Amino acid sequence: MKFDQIMIRYGEMALKGKNRKLFEQRLQGNLMKKLSGYAGIKIKKTRDHMFVVLNGEDAHEIMQECQKVFGIQSLSFAIRTEKDEELIKEAALYAFNDAEDARTFKVSAKRTDKQFPVRSQDLNRIIGTHVLVNTEDVTVDVHHPDVELKVEVRQDAAYITSKNYPGAGGLPVGTTGKSLLLLSGGIDSPVAGYLTMKRGVQLEAIHFHSPPYTSDRARQKVMDLAQQMTEYGNDIKVHIIPFTKIQQKIHREMPEGYSMTIMRRMMLRISEEVAKEQEILSMTTGESLGQVASQTMESMSTINEVTNYPIIRPLVAMDKLDIINISREIGTYDISIRPYEDCCTVFVPKAPKTRPKREKANFYESNSDFTEDILEAVSEREIIELKAQSKPKQEFEDLF
Numbered sequence: 075m076k077f078d079q080i081m082i083r084y085g086e087m088a089l090k091g092k093n094r095k096l097f098e099q100r101l102q103g104n105l106m107k108k109l110s111g112y113a114g115i116k117i118k119k120t121r122d123h124m125f126v127v128l129n130g131e132d133a134h135e136i137m138q139e140c141q142k143v144f145g146i147q148s149l150s151f152a153i154r155t156e157k158d159e160e161l162i163k164e165a166a167l168y169a170f171n172d173a174e175d176a177r178t179f180k181v182s183a184k185r186t187d188k189q190f191p192v193r194s195q196d197l198n199r200i201i202g203t204h205v206l207v208n209t210e211d212v213t214v215d216v217h218h219p220d221v222e223l224k225v226e227v228r229q230d231a232a233y234i235t236s237k238n239y240p241g242a243g244g245l246p247v248g249t250t251g252k253s254l255l256l257l258s259g260g261i262d263s264p265v266a267g268y269l270t271m272k273r274g275v276q277l278e279a280i281h282f283h284s285p286p287y288t289s290d291r292a293r294q295k296v297m298d299l300a301q302q303m304t305e306y307g308n309d310i311k312v313h314i315i316p317f318t319k320i321q322q323k324i325h326r327e328m329p330e331g332y333s334m335t336i337m338r339r340m341m342l343r344i345s346e347e348v349a350k351e352q353e354i355l356s357m358t359t360g361e362s363l364g365q366v367a368s369q370t371m372e373s374m375s376t377i378n379e380v381t382n383y384p385i386i387r388p389l390v391a392m393d394k395l396d397i398i399n400i401s402r403e404i405g406t407y408d409i410s411i412r413p414y415e416d417c418c419t420v421f422v423p424k425a426p427k428t429r430p431k432r433e434k435a436n437f438y439e440s441n442s443d444f445t446e447d448i449l450e451a452v453s454e455r456e457i458i459e460l461k462a463q464s465k466p467k468q469e470f471e472d473l474f
């Protein structure tokens with residue numbers, strides 16, 4: 075006996091009509107893409123659920139992959155058997171035993187096929203007894219069971235599902251548009267990107283680097299972060315912007331106290347150009363109020379002034395510890411804490427203004443025209459497409 079399917083419940087769904095259809099299609103597409111490395115897998119849709127048909131692939135491995143896909147509320151392993159009392163009992167016991175640490179259960183049987191000779195109430199009792207007799211220290215709890223074994227006898231077959239595993243929640247990536255993530259090598263921006271993807275947004279990423287002041291290792295770090303983020307979304311296109319010239323010009327021509335503010339303004343202006351070109355309607359940053367000099371209210375206002383693009387700041391009101399916890403969960407933390415030089419730390423003065431005035435920033439910038447430099451940086455950028463790459467673990471290990 076083995077699980078042969080994973081049942082997917084998608085809940086957020088006050089979604090109706092056309093939206094719901096779009097949502098379902100996108101979820102199915104994202105799942106298919108995520109699992110495309112597994113040869114046997116098929117995705118089936120019924121009226122209110124989706125099923126991943128395993129065709130012999132490892133159930134727990136596929137479950138872990140599916141748990142990273144946004145738009146899913148919860149999942150359960152499932153077994154499809156012939157409509158035979160003995161087989162159903164065996165499947166239910168298997169499903170219960172698979173749920174580690176489970177001590178209590180209840181059976182909820184439903185008989186859609188009224189030709190099936192055993193009534194639901196009797197099925198509950200028969201299956202419950204079978205589980206109790208074949209386990210130790212296990213009891214029935216009808217109110218808060220560790221595992222609710224659902225048994226449904228339908229026309230075509232009987233279906234037995236195990237306990238609920240939590241899904242990633244949110245909306246399927248691609249259902250709510252695109253955003254350009256300003257991705258640094260720090261802890262915050264990958265978390266900001268993750269939270270934005272969770273709301274159904276497809277990301278592209280933009281990174282500013284300043285060789286030779288920043289190294290290939292610093293750049294690789296950013297690519298590794300973006301690659302890790304593909305685990306939760308689809309492919310991610312990364313735009314690498316050569317930023318050295320602009321930073322040198324800021325360093326030469328702008329007052330030191332304003333160099334950080336002006337550098338950030340340049341980042342936004344460049345990002346807006348790239349976003350427009352890619353037909354992306356918003357930008358996302360990892361800014362969090364009060365964290366550093368550039369993230370005071372005055373700073374954010376003065377920096378923001380150069381664009382009227384919507385900027386998504388999922389972390390703006392979050393505490394650092396909570397941000398760190400998420401970065402651990404999503405596997406970006408260990409990459410983010412690798413030592414590296416960041417284009418901001420290289421050029422930034424020891425004491426940047428924490429309350430830069432917009433009039434002053436405008437005035438200083440008006441003495442030097444950055445327009446050409448911005449267009450040049452945009453046109454000389456490098457574009458790298460990172461593919462979401464889930465592969466069967468077996469195959470992956472064989473590579474080493």
Ligand code: ATP
Nearest residue numbers: 256257258260261262263280281282359360361368
């Ligand atoms: P992070 O941990 O994301 O680097 P931070 O707390 O270090 O954030 P800052 O360095 O002030 O904060 O950066 C604020 C935001 O500006 C970042 O979250 C990121 O979105 C963007 N940013 C900073 N440096 C870069 C860079 N080199 N390339 C792209 N975006 C950047």
Ligand code: MG
Nearest residue numbers: 258259260416
């Ligand atoms: Mg940073």
